[in-house]
Each structure stands twice: as structure tokens, then as C-alpha cells.
Amino acid sequence: MKKLLIVLALLVTAACGPWLRVEGPFTSEALNFRVDLPQGWMQQNTGKYLLITRDGVLLQRIVAMRINLADEKQFTHTKKRVTAEMLPQEVAEVVIDNFQSNAENLNFEVEENAPAAVAGKHGFKVRFSYRTKEGLKYRCVYYGVLAGDSLYEIFYLAPQRYYYDKDLKTFEDAVPSFRLVKS
Numbered sequence: 001m002k003k004l005l006i007v008l009a010l011l012v013t014a015a016c017g018p019w020l021r022v023e024g025p026f027t028s029e030a031l032n033f034r035v036d037l038p039q040g041w042m043q044q045n046t047g048k049y050l051l052i053t054r055d056g057v058l059l060q061r062i063v064a065m066r067i068n069l070a071d072e073k074q075f076t077h078t079k080k081r082v083t084a085e086m087l088p089q090e091v092a093e094v095v096i097d098n099f100q101s102n103a104e105n106l107n108f109e110v111e112e113n114a115p116a117a118v119a120g121k122h123g124f125k126v127r128f129s130y131r132t133k134e135g136l137k138y139r140c141v142y143y144g145v146l147a148g149d150s151l152y153e154i155f156y157l158a159p160q161r162y163y164y165d166k167d168l169k170t171f172e173d174a175v176p177s178f179r180l181v182k183s
Contacts, residue, residue: 019044026050029181031066033119033152036177038062038170060158060167064178067151074151077101082151088115091144091151092124099140105130111139118145119152119180129160139164143175147183154178 022041027034030047037043041062043052049065051057067074067082074081075098082091092113100108108130116125123145131137142155156171158164 022052025177026064027181031064032150032181033064033066034177034179034181035064035154036174038167038174054167055163060156060163062154062156062171062174064154065152067153069146069149069151082146084146084149086146088122088124088144088146089113091146092126095142095144095153096126096128099128099130104132106133107131116143118143118154118175119147119178121145121147137161141168141171143178147180152178152180 019042022037022039022043025034025036026043026045028045028050031050035050037052038054041052041054043050045051049063051061051063053059053061069082069084075094078094078098078101080094080097082094086094096110096113099105108128110126110128112125112127114125116123118124123143126142126144127140128142129137129139137160138157139160140155140157142153144151144153146152154175156168158167
């Protein structure tokens with residue numbers, strides 16, 4: 001049953017927009033960011049977020065998105081909210097709570113929670129891991145920054161075995177290029 005739900009979710013995701021080969025920087029006025037993407041990967045812009053992968057979204061993915069602070073439901077798994085007055089580390093705690101509150105993320109463990117420059121502003125970097133119900137261990141590196149009425153985030157998620165280390169440098173090379181179109 002769970003495999004059927006995953007397949008259906010992937011089909012719905014695929015139906016949201018076409019997959020295109022990455023051919024240079026990505027810029028979205030609507031999302032208010034630009035980022036240099038790794039060549040040879042595939043991208044999908046849903047209008048709500050940018051999703052890129054090289055070998056498939058279950059093997060590795062980079063997601064960049066903007067969350068409007070006025071949205072009634074900012075996160076999927078936590079009721080906590082981010083406000084424009086929060087410090088970067090306070091925002092990081094809300095992000096951590098969202099991932100940790102997901103019942104699918106077992107043995108959740110924060111490996112790093114530190115300040116980081118994101119889009120030329122004071123933001124944060126969180127690195128964490130968790131296991132799926134099937135026992136597969138995933139690792140994630142998540143960067144976030146508040147700017148105006150939005151939380152901007154860019155993160156990399158992959159299974160720890162093989163894929164995480166394989167593409168981590170590619171992601172870390174892309175993060176410094178993440179910029180806001182309008183400050």
C-alpha cells in the first residue's frame with residue numbers, strides 16, 4: 001500500500017509540470033530567487049518550489065522554495081509558525097520541529113545547527129538524519145533565511161548510503177549562488 005502511495009505521489013508530482021534538463025541559472029520572479037543549478041540534472045518548477053534531481057527524487061534532490069509568512073499553514077508537520085521578528089536560530093528550531101514531527105521520520109537526529117550566510121544575509125544551516133519505516137537512512141542539509149515577509153530555503157536530501165556523499169559537494173557549491181531577485 002505504501003509503495004502504491006509513493007508511486008501515486010511521484011505521478012502527481014510529475015503531472016505538476018515538465019521535467020527539464022538544467023541549462024544554466026534558474027531565476028523565478030514569483031519565488032523571488034535565483035540559483036545556479038548543477039549541469040546535467042533535471043529540474044521541475046511547480047510555481048511553488050524548484051525541485052532538481054540527477055538520478056530520481058528518492059535518490060537525491062535539491063529543493064529551493066519560498067514560504068510566505070502570512071500563509072495560514074506554513075509547514076506540513078508542525079503548528080509552530082515563523083514570524084519576521086524571529087532570529088535565525090529560532091527559525092531553525094521551527095524547521096527542525098517540522099521534520100522531527102513527521103511520523104515517517106524515525107530516529108531523527110540533529111547533527112548540526114549553526115548560523116550561516118544565505119543569500120548574503122544572516123541565516124542558518126541545519127544538518128540532520130532520520131530513518132524511514134523501511135530502515136533507509138536519509139541525511140539532509142538545510143539552509144534558510146528570513147527576508148521581508150518570507151522564509152527562503154534550499155536543502156539537499158539523499159540516502160546516506162552512496163548518494164548523500166556523492167552529491168553533497170554539488171549542493172554545497174550551489175548554495176552560495178542562491179540570491180534574492182528583489183531584496
